[in-house]
Amino acid sequence: MPQVTPIFTRAALEGRGFDIGEYSYGVPTVRWWGEKASLKIGRFCSIADGVEIFLGGNHRSDWITTYPFSAIAHWPEAENIPGHPATRGDVIIGNDVWIASHAMIHSGVRIGDGAVIGAGSVVRRDVPPYALVAGNPAETVRLRFSEREVATLLKIRWWDWEEERIRETLPILLSGNISLFFDACGIPKELFS
Known part of the structure; x- marks a missing residue:
């Protein structure tokens, strides 16, 4: 690197x-x-x-x-x-x-x-x-992302999380799997799909 x-x-x-x-x-x-x-x-x-x-x-x-x-x-x-x-x-x-x-x-x-x-x-x-x-x-x-996904991301506001939570979530944050990210945040699938 x-x-x-x-x-x-x-x-x-x-x-x-x-x-x-x-x-x-x-x-x-x-x-x-x-x-x-x-x-x-x-x-x-x-x-x-x-x-x-x-x-x-x-x-x-x-x-x-x-x-x-x-x-x-x-x-x-x-x-x-x-x-x-x-x-x-x-x-x-x-x-x-x-x-x-x-x-x-x-x-x-x-x-x-x-x-x-x-x-x-x-x-x-x-x-x-x-x-x-x-x-x-x-x-x-x-x-x-879709409009619903954007609205959900704006509610989650991951950038305001404590550093420890961000570190724990990095494998998902550094991926394109938004469904997995929302799931990890406890967002019901019907709210963003």
Whole structure:
């Protein structure tokens, strides 16, 4: 097995006011220009190289000019004119989310638990839980599981379990046998089949 030196997102971003869940890893480039948007990343997220998360920096296409006068020292007259750069709000990334290499996440986006963001995707809209999205703009390719299975997974919330329970369940978590997983969680078969 190759040796890997994991870079944990939590350590890389601590002290910057971001809320990073335990066991999430990767070092995304987070871009913000002082806007009051925040970043929350859930537990057990996998963030690949080259991922960019924008908390703002949007140029105002609804103004006469898109030029950021207030951000350029040469234009002190514009310094106190609010609204530039703009943000569409917080970025919230759920639990157990995989963001593949070179994806871009724009401000104001919420990514649901269990979602997968394809390599190079540009995410400008919310992503449903357990959806696989890809493209520019990112579109839902499919759900990872049936709607009933997704609803059940969202009730189970395995990422909130104690570490010991997760360790005991790893052989099932690391498989594609969702029926066996639900059975191990005590979910009656008629609720998800």
